[in-house]
Amino acid sequence: MDVSVRIGGLEVAAAGDDVRLVTVGLGSCVGVAVIDTRSGAVGLAHVFLPEAPPSGAKPGAGAGTYAATAVPELVRRVARAGGPQRTQRLVAVLVGGATMFGGGRPGQDIGERNVAAVTAALTAAGVPVVASEVGGTHGRTMYVHGGDAADVRVRQVGGAEQVTWSIGPPMRAGATLEQRRAA
């Protein structure tokens, strides 16, 4: 079953949920997937802006709207979805951050700024970015699958789904991502 993540949205799925998180139409927005490679829990946020405006977060803005607050919340919820007693091994995949309208005002490349803000927030949270498909001039749709065949796929208008990241061989209990990659 697909669970849609709207602009500014943030959704999490536990490994057993058998859902795919989908966010459609990432332009300058950035889709941030956080995957717990131990538990198979996944989360996806559709980040709209680097941070809230000086006047504060807009009423009604979703938990995924601003990179600065979306990333810590996403990391916390994916870790929690993995179960309280588990050790997590979280990784992140970034998609989006395109420049859709070239004629924007200088210094206003929101896509680039979104990618930078999300990357900084992930670094602060200690979550490595293991794959990304960012920049360019086209919109993207992002699909995040959890469980023991976790992967992140991307599709552009008129294109097919491409695998941007996958967990690799089926999970073995306690195996790290590095071990899985080596397997």
Add this chain to the structure above:
Amino acid sequence: MPEQYTEIQLDALREVANTGSGHAAGDLSEMLGHSFQISVPRAVVTDLPSAIDLLGGAESEVSAVGIRVGGDVEAMLVAMFTPAQAANLCMLLGIEADSDMGRSVLQEVGNVLACAYANVLAEMSGISWDVHPPTVLTDMLGSIVASLVAATTLDITNVLLIDSTLAVNDADAEMSVLFVPYDDGIDQLLLRLGVG
């Protein structure tokens, strides 16, 4: 931006949209030798995800012709049409849509529409502004609209979209025009229109 616009303010913006559509229809009729008409525009103030749903859904493919206007007030004007709308419009004009000629005509239609709005806004509000060359792209509607709004109003809630539709030769060939002002541009504009 204020949290809500009054009905009077929305009426003023609809009036701008109506007049702009009228000018655009006249320009297009003259340029392309067909009768262009305007259906009733809507001025929508809503949150961004809902606005995208209203326009046809985030993943629907659209071609967009965007022009940026700068000066007293900065804004983006974007004419958008779906592949079906583009094909229909070209068919009514007797042009192959999937050709250089077809693409060129669609760009020109979008450009004329967007410029007509810019001119009417300038006339009615006394704002002077420069019109930059158009940017043309074909992509997912959600990507286009969200990126546009992110780069302008920095506001995910309460975005303003003026949407109008055109018909050619009494047949159904629609396209939408969005007006997205930068920063507090919409408040500036309402002030100039006398309903701030």
